[in-house]
Every structure is written in structure tokens, then in C-alpha cells.
Amino acid sequence: TEHFFRGLALSGKKVLITAGPTYEALDPVRFIGNHSSGKMGFALAEAFYLNGASVDLVTGPTQLQTNYSGINVTKVSSAEQMYEKCSIIFPSAHIAVMSAAVADYKPIEVAPEKIKKTTEDLTIRLSKTKDILKSLGEQKKKGQLLVGFALETNNEREYALKKMQTKNTDMIVLNSLRDKNAGFGHDTNKVTIFDKEGNEFALDLASKQNIATDIVNIIIQKINA
Ligand code: CTP
Ligand code: CA
Numbered sequence: 001t002e003h004f005f006r007g008l009a010l011s012g013k014k015v016l017i018t019a020g021p022t023y024e025a026l027d028p029v030r031f032i033g034n035h036s037s038g039k040m041g042f043a044l045a046e047a048f049y050l051n052g053a054s055v056d057l058v059t060g061p062t063q064l065q066t067n068y069s070g071i072n073v074t075k076v077s078s079a080e081q082m083y084e085k086c087s088i089i090f091p092s093a094h095i096a097v098m099s100a101a102v103a104d105y106k107p108i109e110v111a112p113e114k115i116k117k118t119t120e121d122l123t124i125r126l127s128k129t130k131d132i133l134k135s136l137g138e139q140k141k142k143g144q145l146l147v148g149f150a151l152e153t154n155n156e157r158e159y160a161l162k163k164m165q166t167k168n169t170d171m172i173v174l175n176s177l178r179d180k181n182a183g184f185g186h187d188t189n190k191v192t193i194f195d196k197e198g199n200e201f202a203l204d205l206a207s208k209q210n211i212a213t214d215i216v217n218i219i220i221q222k223i224n225a
Pocket of ligand 2: 104
């Protein structure tokens with residue numbers, strides 16, 4: 001049995017979180033992926049859970065495991081699989097936070113057998129994956145709170161605000177890559193949170209656990225406002 005204290009601020013609320021990278025297969029042994037560790041998404045899932053929420057965590061391939069058996073974890077691999085799972089869960093969710101680093105492109109053809117090395121040059125054609133966050137933004141109903149992440153290297157603020165608008169999210173968490181201890185693979189992160197009411201919360205560099213707690217607290221305030 002687990003012994004820990006769960007708050008009640010989000011009891012009765014159903015939360016969907018995405019985490020980790022996606023893997024887009026090239027052939028039976030290779031894929032296109034990225035360096036996302038899943039840490040931010042797992043930390044968010046745990047922070048929501050510890051505030052009493054019912055949590056569905058849909059994660060791409062990662063080494064991580066959660067200590068809380070009450071969190072409903074679904075493991076997926078590709079963007080397509082992540083999309084399928086999210087579209088089933090989202091209609092009944094009160095809050096959705098998309099922290100996964102979803103591949104933007106996937107190979108158009110997946111070779112049925114291992115691709116052998118032949119020519120000096122190899123061209124792989126890619127097509128866009130489905131934008132999960134944007135699709136949930138289009139389905140969003142009154143009373144649902146949708147949160148996206150944005151990873152930018154330039155024009156950060158402008159691009160993040162634009163993502164909030166085009167994807168119809170209520171909040172966007174901008175990952176700042178300016179700090180060398182922030183982002184992919186690190187245990188710490190530096191983020192700025194924007195909401196559609198025009199508020200801006202610039203958080204200090206902190207552990208992903210602390211950032212997750214701050215994000216969840218901002219969401220709790222919003223829900224109770
Ligand atoms: N996202 C998603 N599905 C995708 C791509 C992105 O759900 N196929 C979500 C991410 O989980 C994140 C947000 O969209 O919450 C923004 O991701 P990001 O990569 O920063 O932006 P993109 O819209 O993919 O645009 P770009 O990479 O060109 O900046
Ligand atoms: Ca992207």
C-alpha cells in the first residue's frame with residue numbers, strides 16, 4: 001500500500017497528460033525520435049495526482065516509471081498512437097496538458113524489412129504528423145482547460161503566444177533553452193507561462209517537480225477563479 005498525502009483541490013477532476021518523445025518507424029529496427037526524457041510530463045502527472053485528480057498519462061518511449069500506482073499510464077510509440085489514445089480520453093477530461101515532444105514528421109513509407117545499405121545517398125520522404133494539441137483545441141468544449149508547451153530558440157514570446165492562439169489553448173508553457181540547465185534530459189527547467197487572459201508567469205530555474213507544482217497551482221487558481 002502507498003502512504004502519502006493527497007490533497008483535494010482537484011478531486012473529481014480528470015486530467016490528461018502527454019509525455020516523452022514519439023518514435024516514427026523507418027523500418028522494423030529504426031526510427032526517427034528526439035531526446036525528450038519525459039521528466040516534465042511525469043512530474044506533472046504526479047503533481048496533479050497528489051492534488052487529488054484522476055490522471056491519465058499517455059507517454060512515448062521513456063525509461064521513467066511513476067511511484068504512484070493510481071496514475072493511469074498508457075505507453076505509446078508513434079505520434080499516431082498518441083493521437084488515437086488522446087482522442088479517446090480527451091472528451092471526458094477536465095484538464096489536458098500536452099508536454100510530449102511529438103515528432104512533427106514521420107516517414108511516408110515504413111519499409112517492411114530492414115533497409116539495406118546500397119546507394120551513397122539515401123533520401124527519406126517525410127509527411128507531417130497529426131498535431132494532437134491542435135486537434136484537441138478544435139474539439140475543446142466549454143469548461144475544458146487545455147495547456148500546451150512551446151519549445152522555441154528565437155522570437156520565443158511571439159511564437160509561444162501564436163501557438164496559444166492557433167491551437168486554441170488556455171495556457172502555454174514556454175520552455176526557455178537560454179539556460180544551459182534547462183530542457184531536454186535535465187532535471188531542471190526554466191519556463192514562462194502565458195494564459196489567454198494576458199497574464200504572464202516567469203518562473204525561476206527549478207526542478208521539474210517544482211515547475212510541475214507551480215503549473216498545477218496556477219491551474220488550480222484558474223479553476224477556482
Ligand atoms: N504537439 C502535438 N502534436 C504534434 C506536435 C506538437 O500535440 N504533432 C504539441 C506539443 O506537445 C506541445 C505543442 O504542440 O504542447 C507545441 O509543440 P512545438 O513542437 O513547440 O510546436 P509545433 O506546433 O510542433 O511547431 P514547431 O515545432 O514548428 O515550432
Ligand atoms: Ca514541433
